[in-house]
Amino acid sequence: MGPYLMRRILIALPSLLGISAVLFTVLALAPGDPFEELATNPNVPAEVRVMLRAKFGLDDPIWQRYFHWLMAMMQGDWGYSFISRVDVDQLILQRVPVTLAVIGASQVVALLIALPIGIISAVKPYSWFDRIFSTLALVGFSLPTFFSGLLLILLFSITLGWLPFVYRADISATGWEWWWLHLKQSLMPVMVLGLFQAASWMRYVRSAVLDVIKLDFVTTARSKGLKERVVIMKHVVRNALTPVVTLVALRMPAVFGGAIVTEQIFRIPGIGSLLIDAILRNDTPVIMGVTFVFSCLVILFNLIADLLYGWLDPRISFR
C-alpha cells in the first residue's frame, strides 16, 4: 500500500506540471487582455494601459511568464489578481464555504433521492414504480441545469413570488431567521443540482443492484429463510454499492469546483462564478489558481476512489 501510494503521488506531479503548462499556454494564446475595459474609456490614455501591461509583465514572452508563475507557485505564492489586486489564494478561500455548502447539500440531496429509489426500482424491475421513476430520471438528466433553473425561477420567483432568485452569502439576520433565509434562497439551486445528479445516480444504483440481485449468493441467502429486508440491505446493497461509492468519490472534485452555470444563474458567489468572472476578464493568475486547485482535486479524488475500491473489495490488491 505504502509504495503504491508513493508511486501514485510521483506520477501525479508530472501530470500537474503538464496540466499547468497547457493551461498557461492556452490562456496566453487566447485573445483579450485584463485591461480591455480601459481601452474603451476615453478618459484613460493608451499610455496608462501600456504602462500597466508592462508593470504586470503581460508583455513578456509566454515561457518567461510561465516560469515566473511556476517558481512563485512552488514557494507557495499564488500571485495576485490583475483585476482586484487581491491575492489569489485569499480570493479562492473566500469562495470555498459557499460552494461547499450549496454544492455539498445538493450532492447529499442527490444521494438521498438516488439510493432508495434506485434500490426499490431494482428490487421490483419493470413495475409501475420503476417505470415512472425511470422516465423521470430520463427527463431529469436530459434537462440541462440552466434550463431547469430558469423554469424554477419563473415558477417560484416570478409567478408565485415565494423564493428569491438572487443568492446572498452574508445574510445579516441571526438565529432561526438566518437559517430560514438561507434555506429559502438555497432551495432552488440545491434542488436544480441535486435532482440533476440524482437522475443519473438513480440509474446507476439501479443497474448495480440489478447485477447483484441475480447472483447465486442472494438466492442462497433467500433459501436460508432470511427476511427479504435483510437479504436486500445486508447482502445485495452492500455488494452493489462498491462501484457507486467510487462513482461518488470521483464526483467530489465537482463539489469544490462548483457548478459554473448554476452559480451564474442564481448569483451564488462560489468558485465556479469566480472562475467565470476571471475568464471573462482575462485574469490569468485567478484562472490558473482555480483550475490548478481543481486539477489537484481531480487527481486526489481519483486516488481516493482507487483506494476506497480496494478497501471495500479486498479481492483487489495494489501493486
Added chain:
Amino acid sequence: MNHHHDGPIGEAELECWVAQVRGGQLLRRDFIQRLAALGIAAPLGGLMLMNAGVANAQTAFNYKPTKRGGGGTLRLLYWQGPTLLNPHFATGTKDQEGCAIFYEALARWDTDGNLVPVLAVEIPSRENGGLAPDGKWVLWKLKKGVTWHDGKPFTADDVVFNYQYAIDPATAAVTAGVYSDLKVEKVDSHTIRVVFDKPAPFWPGIYSSSQLIPKHIFAPFSGAKSREAPANLKPVGTGPYKFVDFKPGDMVRASINTGYHQANKPHFDAVEMKGGGDAVSAARAVLQTGEYDYAWNLLVEDEVLKRMEAGGKGRVDFAAGGSVEAIYLNCTDPNTEIDGERASAKSKHPLFSDPAVRKAMGLLIDRAAIQEFIYGRTGVATANFVNNPARFRSPNMKFEFSVDKANALLDGAGWKRGSNGIREKDGKKLKLLFQTSTNTARQKVQAIVKQACSKAGIELELKAVQGSVFFSSDMANPDTYGKFWADIQMYNVTQGRPDPERHMQRFASWEIAQKANKWLGSNLVRWRSDEFDKAFRDSEAELDPVKRAALYIRMNDLVCGDGHVIPLLYRPAVNGLANKLMAPLSGWGTDMGSLSDWYKEA
C-alpha cells in the same frame, strides 16, 4: 464655417446683456430669445451665461427627506460586481461604482452635464476668482468640517496626496492619466490650485470628478507597496456610507455615515451592492419581482424591458450621455499592403474615395427604423457624432433614408450595374466587407443595412467578431477594430465626460491608428482633414466657451458631412429603479456619485 458667434452684435453689447440678466433686469428667457434672433442657438446662450457666472436654470433634483437615515436598506444589483475598492486601481465602471459609495470627489457631473460641488465649496468661475484669465490654473476651495470615516479632517494635503500617489509609476495607478499635463498645489489648508502645463479650456478635466483617498491611510502604501494597503479592500472615505464588508466580485456592504457633511443626508441606513449574474435577470429582480431597488447598466433589448416594466414593480431610467454608435467607412485600403502594412495611412480606399459612394451609403442606412425596431428607448437616431450636452449638438446635420436617391447618385457617378446586379466602375465592384462585434442588436443592424444596400446594387459581406477579440488591443490579431482590416465597421464609443475634446480627437490626423503606434491611436477610421486639424488645434487654445462650442459644432459637421463617419444613434445610460426610489442618475459619471441624494418615497 459656422460663424454664429461673430454676428452683427458687438462684444460690448453682449456683455451688457449678460450683466442685465445677472442683475435681473433682463429675463433669462428673453436673453436667449434675443440671441436666437441673432442666430445663436439656445444651449450656446445658456453656456454664455454660465461662463459669466450666472447660475444655470438646472432641472434641480428635489431631495425630500427632512432627517438623516430611516430609509432602511438600499439594495443595489450589479451584474458585474466591483472587484476592488481603491478608485486609483479601478479598471472598469463597476469598480468606480463600488468605490463611489465610500469616496467622493471635488465635484460631480449632474444629469445635464453641469458641475455640482461635493467636497468643494463652490465651482470655480471667473466671477469668484477661481479661474485664471489665461486659463493656466484653477483655484478650488475645499469644504471645511469634512471628516474621513475615521474622524480625521479632510484637507488640501489629501488632494495633493492623491495627485502624487497617482503619478508615481510604481503605484501602477489607472488614474495616472488623470493628472497628466497638470500639477496640484496646496495654497492653504483648505485651498488647492491646479496648474496646467498649457491653457486648459476644459478646466474641470477628469481630476475634479475623480474620487479622493485619505493621505493618512494611504501614505505608507504609496508607490511599490500600493498593493499591500489594507484599505484597498476596506475603504475609509468621506462619502455618505461607511464600510462594513467586501467580498470581491460578490458583495459590498455599507452603513450610514452619521457624520456626513451634508445636512439630512444620507437617507438609507445601509447599502448592499450585490454583483454577478447577467443583465436580463438583474432587470427582472428590480422590475418584475422587486427583490432589488436598483439594477445597473441594463444592456437588454427594450422590448424585454417594456415587458418587465409591465410587472409594475419598477421603472427604467434613461440618462443622456455621450455614447454614440456609428458606422465607419474605411478611408484606407484594407486589401493592399504598403510598406508591409494593410490599411496603411498612405493608401486610399478604392471605393470610398468616391464621395458619391459614401453619400449613397449614408442614404442606405435607415436610422429611424433601426431605432424603432431594434434599440427602442435605448438608442436615439442621430446625424451627429457629438450629441450631448445639448450645447455642443450641431443643428446642421440631417439624416435621410432613400434607396431611390442612392441609386440615382450611383448612376450619376458612373457606377453601372453588372450582370449579377452589383454595380461596378473601372473594373472595381461595389463589394464590401462589413464587420462589427458579436451582439444581437448589431447583427440585426448589419442585416438591415445589407438589405438596403442590395437594393442599390452594393453587396455587403457581413462579419461578426467576438467582442473580446474585436475590442482588444492585441497586436497579433487581425480582427480588432483598431486594425480595421475591413471596408466598413460599426461600434459604440463613449465620450466619458460632458466635453467633446477627447471625443473629437478621434478624428485628428495625428491620432490615426497604425503600425507605428501599435494601432493604439484613436482615429480608427483613419480620416484626415487639414481644416479639422486646424479647428481642433484652435479649440485647444480657445478659452471662450461659446466660440469653443462653435468650433466643436464645426468639427462635428466636417466629420459627419464628409461621409466616412455615419452616426447611427446615441445611447443613454439604462438603469432599473424600484418605483419609489428617487435617484438623480447622470450619464456623465458613476451612478453612485449621487448616492447621498438617493431616497425612497414613503
